[in-house]
Amino acid sequence: MKHLVILGAGTAGTMMSNHLAKSLPKEWDITIIDQRKIHHYQPGYLFIPFGTYTESDIVKPVKKFLPSRAKYIQKPILNVDKDKDLVHLEGGQAIPYDLLIIATGTDIAPEETPGMAGPHWHKSIFDFYTLNGAVKLHRALEEWNGGHLVVHITEMPIKCPVAPLEFTFLAESYFHEKGMSEKVKITFVTPMDGAFTKPVASDQLGHLLKDKGIDVVPNFNVMEIDGDAKKLIDYEGKEVSYDLLVTVPTNKGAEYIERSGFGDELNFVPTHKGTLQSKVKDNIFCIGDATNIPASKAGSVAHFEGEILMENIKRFIEGRELKDEFDGHANCFVETGHGKALLIDFNYTHQPVSGTFPFPGIGPLTLLRESRMNHMGKLAFKWVYWNMLITGRHIPFVPSKMSEAGKNFEEIQS
Amino acid sequence: METTIAGKQVKLNEQGYLTDLNEWNRDVAAALAAEEGVELGEEHWPVLEYLQSQHKQEVPLTIRNVGKSGIVDIKGFYALFPGGPLKKASRIAGIPKPASCI
Incomplete structure (x- = not known):
């Protein structure tokens, strides 16, 4: 058997485990490592100070969202020995890997x-x-x-x-x-x-x-x-x-990254921004907030990265050239108060502009303009997160690469 | 927007930042610095070159990584580019302004 190991069972790690369980060749096993028992819907933190959500609204067990094909090890990570392809856990256990995905995100310091x-x-x-x-x-x-x-x-x-x-x-x-x-x-x-x-x-x-x-x-x-x-x-x-x-x-990446000796000064992992392969070693990939790529640190970015990362893991296993295609796509609701919100859609090269989303000229969501519909979209996103995003299902009408249709790019041609 | 700075034809974005680092030279830098109220001296160049090298490696610029560069500490960086060091130094170095997503 060959071993694929995912570090981190948050948004990006859970999503990747579900993608991989569906399409990784049978000779591979999947292990996911995290010290947590509970998965937090992190976009919900914003609403807790104002009493819109309470704690019980935004927590569910980690295991509920992991595929049966993945083995979950609930332990803190000590370090990664990239030369020996081993993950050392606290307590002395060492987990070998052929391919490693780092998805341990970022935390406040x-x-x-x-x-x-x-x-x-x-x-x-x-x-x-x-x-x-x-x-x-x-x-x-x-x-x-x-x-x-x-x-x-x-x-x-x-x-x-x-x-x-x-x-x-x-x-x-x-x-x-x-x-x-x-x-x-x-x-x-x-x-x-x-x-x-x-x-x-x-x-x-x-x-x-x-x-x-x-x-x-x-x-x-x-x-x-x-x-x-x-x-x-x-x-x-x-x-x-x-x-x-x-x-x-x-904000800093996880401490084991510092102990492994390959993070930047904030413990983010040097990562190629188009392929999501790390610059640490060929068999280490990185997704979500843990990377140092110049994309926003956001769940939607991890979601869009997932598609490219799946493709590149397939190619890596088959010994083919990686696809250098991640465009930095992000799509975020922005609450503006009084029951309204904005929606922004952007990537490495295109700043957020006004327009309609996801259907050009129709909407129903409005880009870069306040509306009640956008606020409803933000609240509905909690269901999308639990039921589609981390379970690795495709979100209808929202492709991983940013679409330019229905957007007012003439605004920036000054 | 096309304009002429220090005798050189350059393209600037709407916030006055060069859009092509290849159009940058030391005279252009000195002229941009003057607009920012900074007179460039010996100590400025290593900092500007560091910012350019980080930009070429696609490393997002922060006050912290300038402070840890070994070239200048954060207080020294402020002393060289008073007011908004990262914003001003980026403009003078001919690289994009550090920005958030919105």
């Missing part, structure tokens, strides 16, 4: 910023990128009497780069509904040069922040947090004071 992960963590400084953080933030928001809410991005890259903006919009909507708008000031602090960084989005959506009375502090690279004085301080000495800080800490 608040300890990277002085003053963040100290005594004020989950007291006046919160994250919503973990279930625990989102649940604690929900309690804090419920009890909060108002003041200055600062929503903050520490540094790029981060998982779901639009989530901090969505959180900001949903917070504005939440306090409006609670009748607290007068008592709450919201500021968005980012290391980028604005809340929107792409020309068309910036042009068409820049007004949203102003309309909602949200201030933006751009070009702010946090150096440290003074939790006692409740201040963010950047490398130039600029300061932003807060009463309640909701931050997106530095």
Whole structure:
């Protein structure tokens, strides 16, 4: 038998195990390794602070979504010995592989910023990128009497780069509904040069922040947090004071990648952006948030990568040349509050523009424009995630390569 | 958009960034730097060359990897390109502005 091993049973790993179970030749066995028992619907974290979802809405057992052909080993990974093609687990077990797929994603690392992960963590400084953080933030928001809410991005890259903006919009909507708008000031602090960084989005959506009375502090690279004085301080000495800080800490790949000696400075795996083969060794492939490719870290990206990765695993096994075809396609709903959302569709070379999706000229979803239908789409996506995305089923009308039909690309021909 | 910078015909995007690194030279860099309020000296060039090499290797640029480059630390990077170092240095180096997805 030959061995295919998948590291990580999150969105990308679970999806790949289902794809592979259907089409990998019979002489291969499939093993999937992760320390977790529970699979989280991560897009749901965003809604927990506002009470739209509770914990039980977004968790299910990992095993429920794995194919019977895959063996699940629920243990922490110690390291990968790429020279001997072995995965070492905590406790001493070593798992040999002929082909390895790394899908261990990214996690927050608040300890990277002085003053963040100290005594004020989950007291006046919160994250919503973990279930625990989102649940604690929900309690804090419920009890909060108002003041200055600062929503903050520490540094790029981060998982779901639009989530901090969505959180900001949903917070504005939440306090409006609670009748607290007068008592709450919201500021968005980012290391980028604005809340929107792409020309068309910036042009068409820049007004949203102003309309909602949200201030933006751009070009702010946090150096440290003074939790006692409740201040963010950047490398130039600029300061932003807060009463309640909701931050997106530095995002890093899994620690075993550092112990294996092949990640970049943030433990992301150097990966070829078109083939998804790692640059570490030919028999190691990488998918989802764990890669260092210049695509967004998002579930939709993992979904679109899945098709190319399947093709390339087939080709690799047969000794054929790999397909250099992943185009960086991402497709994301962006909540804007008050029951509305945007939809964005883009890739390595095309920025998000307006138009209709998925049917050119018809919709029903609108790109880069707020609508209630888009918000319904975002909520319906939870069903799509559990029943289609991670089970490796094709999502109708949404091809892995981005379509240019029905989109207004003339907007960027300036 | 086609324009002339330091006597050289170049193409810029709508945010004033070169769209083709091959059109970059040190005179173009100095002219772009002047627009950003930066006067280029000896210490700037290794940083700009580092950014260009990272860009050619398709490594996404962050303040952190500049700080760990061994060429300049983060405070030094700010001192060279005050205000928005990554944004300004990228423009002067002739490479795309670091951007998010929207």
